[in-house]
Amino acid sequence: MKQCEITLKPYGKNGTVSRMRVSMVLDGWGRSAGEELGRMQLSTVSIPGCDAEELRVSDEEGAVPLRTSFSSPYPYELKHWILERSLCGKTEISYFVSPRVLKPEDICGPYFDLRWEDGGINGAGLSFLMNIGEKERGRIRLCWDLSAMPAGSRGVCTFGEGTVEYEGSPEQLRQCYYAAGKLHSIEKGEFGFYWLTEPSFDMAAIAEYTRTLFEGMQKFFHDTDPVYRIFVRKDPFPTSGGTALRRSYMFGWNDTQPVSVTDKQNILAHEMVHNWPHLNDEPYGSTTWYSEGTAEYYSILLPLRLGLTDRETARKEIQKRTDAYYTNPTRQMENMEAARICWKDRRAQRIPYGRGLFFLANTDVKIRNATEGEKNLDDVVLAILEKAEKGAKLGNQVFLGTVQEISGLDLSEDWERMRTGGHIVPLQGSFDGLFDVREVPAEEADTGKKAVSYLWELKK
Numbered sequence: 015m016k017q018c019e020i021t022l023k024p025y026g027k028n029g030t031v032s033r034m035r036v037s038m039v040l041d042g043w044g045r046s047a048g049e050e051l052g053r054m055q056l057s058t059v060s061i062p063g064c065d066a067e068e069l070r071v072s073d074e075e076g077a078v079p080l081r082t083s084f085s086s087p088y089p090y091e092l093k094h095w096i097l098e099r100s101l102c103g104k105t106e107i108s109y110f111v112s113p114r115v116l117k118p119e120d121i122c123g124p125y126f127d128l129r130w131e132d133g134g135i136n137g138a139g140l141s142f143l144m145n146i147g148e149k150e151r152g153r154i155r156l157c158w159d160l161s162a163m164p165a166g167s168r169g170v171c172t173f174g175e176g177t178v179e180y181e182g183s184p185e186q187l188r189q190c191y192y193a194a195g196k197l198h199s200i201e202k203g204e205f206g207f208y209w210l211t212e213p214s215f216d217m218a219a220i221a222e223y224t225r226t227l228f229e230g231m232q233k234f235f236h237d238t239d240p241v242y243r244i245f246v247r248k249d250p251f252p253t254s255g256g257t258a259l260r261r262s263y264m265f266g267w268n269d270t271q272p273v274s275v276t277d278k279q280n281i282l283a284h285e286m287v288h289n290w291p292h293l294n295d296e297p298y299g300s301t302t303w304y305s306e307g308t309a310e311y312y313s314i315l316l317p318l319r320l321g322l323t324d325r326e327t328a329r330k331e332i333q334k335r336t337d338a339y340y341t342n343p344t345r346q347m348e349n350m351e352a353a354r355i356c357w358k359d360r361r362a363q364r365i366p367y368g369r370g371l372f373f374l375a376n377t378d379v380k381i382r383n384a385t386e387g388e389k390n391l392d393d394v395v396l397a398i399l400e401k402a403e404k405g406a407k408l409g410n411q412v413f414l415g416t417v418q419e420i421s422g423l424d425l426s427e428d429w430e431r432m433r434t435g436g437h438i439v440p441l442q443g444s445f446d447g448l449f450d451v452r453e454v455p456a457e458e459a460d461t462g463k464k465a466v467s468y469l470w471e472l473k474k
């Protein structure tokens with residue numbers, strides 16, 4: 015069996031982490047001249063990733079000659095290393111990565127970047143781990159060398175603290191979050207919450223809320239894997255957000271926005287939902303409506319169903335999204351067109367959230383009506399999850415097919431209207447039938463043009 019051992023060695027001094035050494039030892043990784051050894055993701059949806067600095071590759075015949083090339087399949091920028099001769103036996107790859115240097119004009123974006131913060135470092139594997147083949151499988155081991163860090167430093171990734179070993183793909187490590195340094199944590203079994211900068215708010219309350227939420231969501235999505243880790247980052251920006259990877263997410267805070275369970279409950283729920291419902295998003299943007307739409311839908315309804323929020327909170331969250339979507343001047347864009355410009359025009363980046371949410375909420379009503387209340391959207395989402403567990407790459411057709419299997423409905427026309435930015439009229443009975451909805455006049459943000467929006471009220 016192929017083997018891959020990766021060691022991370024961060025260098026910390028005077029409260030900063032200047033760089034991190036990444037070394038990989040590959041065994042049984044036979045590759046021929048002309049084949050790619052690996053690639054680094056220099057940019058992911060406009061967020062800078064790391065280059066492999068001072069890259070050295072050697073095997074049993076000595077130094078391995080390489081040439082480089084670049085490509086930019088949207089929304090990535092990649093640097094490739096191509097082998098000038100075949101690999102011979104055990105191969106060692108080593109390089110350094112530097113944390114991202116933030117510029118004054120940088121704004122909050124997805125948390126893929128590697129950053130240093132208060133004596134430590136955190137980020138997503140995809141920004142600093144060389145991609146040595148997404149389909150490769152073998153015995154994988156991740157280790158930390160903390161000898162160049164202050165005493166008491168720890169190294170944690172999504173899979174746990176310290177050395178991690180599993181059989182699978184090295185790609186799984188690129189889909190993890192990482193944090194090292196003098197980490198603070200709240201842990202219970204395989205659920206963990208980690209941060210570097212001492213917070214100005216009640217972190218324990220947030221950790222407790224997310225743990226209860228995780229238990230509830232895990233039950234809802236029929237998941238038994240106990241692993242889930244949340245990483246917290248302090249932003250130098252005036253706004254913060256959150257980004258989900260597999261079985262983990264990172265959420266941010268800053269000095270200008272207040273942080274409490276109430277303020278953060280929705281984004282924490284949104285990022286957590288991302289662990290479950292997905293369709294294959296190739297080409298980029300083709301199924302974002304589904305992942306963001308389900309994350310929005312269940313981030314409102316699951317905390318309510320679990321008794322962690324109340325109806326008025328849910329109403330406000332729905333209203334906020336209604337106001338944002340129906341006054342967004344880019345709301346008539348087709349899905350792929352929106353995806354092509356979304357990292358330049360952040361208004362278009364919001365489209366799949368609102369569009370997916372209101373399309374799914376209507377789908378729920380239609381399924382309930384067609385099945386006399388026997389079935390609803392949950393059955394569709396859970397059935398798709400079950401299909402995905404069997405390893406298939408599922409696209410939009412699987413969504414439409416599953417709706418049909420469950421309810422007999424053919425929603426292709428509705429779906430086509432949603433995809434092309436047609437107007438979606440929210441149906442009575444949506445969001446678990448708890449609200450009345452009516453049309454109200456509105457104005458587009460930025461342009462002030464007339465628009466049609468909706469008002470949600472609690473059912474009496």
Ligand SMILES: [Zn+2]
Pocket residue numbers: 284285288305306309
């Ligand atoms: Zn999301």
